[in-house]
Amino acid sequence: MRHFTRYVSRMFLVRFAVVLFAVAGFALLFDMLDVSSKVLRRSDGVVMPLLRYMALRLPTLLTELLPIVTLVASLLTVVDLLRYRELVVMWNAGLSRRGLLLCLWPVCAVLLVGKFLIDDRAVPSTIPELRAMRVGDFKNMMQPGGEYRWVRSGEDAIRLPADAAAEGRLEDLLILDRDEDGLLLAQIQAARAEQMEDGLLLHEVVRRPVGAQPAEQLASLSWPIRIDLAKVALMSKMPRELRLAELVDVVRNQGFGIAPDEGHRTVLHSRIASSLGLCALALLPFALPRRFSRLGMSLPMFAKGLGLGFVYLIFNGVLLALGEVGLVQSELGAWLAPLGLILVVLLLAGIHERRAVSAAAEVRA
Structure with missing residues (x-):
């Protein structure tokens, strides 16, 4: 079990790093092409202002791209395991489907910690400076609750x-x-x-x-x-500019009577729930392949994984938006989609495991 855990985790993290570098690099490049002239007009010099903008912009890009990167990296890992029949070897060695999901606990730990640090440390530190630059998506960004x-x-x-x-x-x-x-x-x-x-x-x-x-x-x-x-000052910042302790303080004091706290409550819950959703996206592709999947099933499985992942991301985004404006309860808006995806992963793993056990029993009979 320990060897499987180390091998699968290493495969995933290598692909995750490659996909993250490629996707974040292209996103940052296109963003720079859009705002570089405005950044240069507002500062002296050429190289240092652009490098500073890239460093400030990277955390917000990462928090937006991590779900897609995680899903694609996990799908590529499963496809490679199927291509070289390594999944078959693991199953024949006695590793169950749920055991395979447990092998990804180091990956989930890395994703949980990384996502939380980006959302709770990097993003709150960079958004005020990006707003001060008044470029790109932050040019017309208003303070919550108006001016x-x-x-x-x-x-x-x-x-x-x-x-x-x-x-x-x-x-x-x-x-x-x-x-x-x-x-x-x-x-x-x-x-x-x-x-x-x-x-x-x-x-x-x-x-x-x-x-x-x-x-x-x-x-x-x-x-x-x-x-x-x-x-x-605390209530004049956007909810995602606040750290976890500040969000807890705002929610506990109901916005201090200065402004509604629905957005802060939703962001507080989503800061934890989105990390769990990221882990569920990493586990989803490992619950999709059947024990007797052929190599030609890789493309349909890849498409199915992308489809389920995008449905989750859209559904989660809509619920978060509704929760921030108070149309649905904040806890419901933040937790429903991640918990639903985790349930889907467990159901798929259980269904395929039962089918595999039934097929093996028929073969022995």
Whole structure:
């Protein structure tokens, strides 16, 4: 069993590395052809800005391409095992179909850890810088919830620009001064503000009282409101820009009352569920071949594996999108497709195993 595990895992990882290099390389090349002129216009030099963009873009490309790469690498591994009759040798040596799936545990471990590190470390670190470049897919990327964030402090309501809040800056503030009954008393605009012990120190202030009173222009104004800028900054980022601990914090506090948390809840669950789905894609081709498959069955099996894989990816993408906007429950949107694919893999492996046992019993009879 240990020798089979080492051999099959090595075969898969070699093909995975080759397919990943080829697919990611082509994707990065075409992306560079699309945005290279814009990257160069926004920076000095030629080589270093392009290399920096490639390094920043690679994690987001990898997280999008890993499911396809995993499926193709697994299919190529199974086809090669069938071509040289190595699967037949394994089966004749007493290795069951489920035992063959268990041989892939090192592959699943590598995929789980790799996918999690990319989604939880690399992607959150690179998306803000890609958005700042304003090129390619990130040119028109808006902050979640719109351009502004609204925060309540006492009876007052404060509006902050989402992009500035995401960076921890207090700029272009709009404060609605209200009484205890919620009636508007004045509208206060400030170009910037500083956090002080007793509230905010507003700069370049324009105060417009309700009614016919004239507007006041003040160089500075102390206002007794408190803003937890860390929470506002957290909610001003896209959910996939947050790490796992930050997502847990947002979901536990229900978005801190700043914005809905359906997107964060969905991304939190999908960060784990998508890794399991990646493992299921690696196992799927190994559940497809029959014990007495001929060499000519490789192409139909390859097509069947691609078909099932693409159905899973489309179904999973739709459910995640519905979960992020709150049309389906977040847990359902994140877990239904991966768990369904795992069930399909186990059913296929069990069905083919029972058929093999029945065929062997008939031969002995």
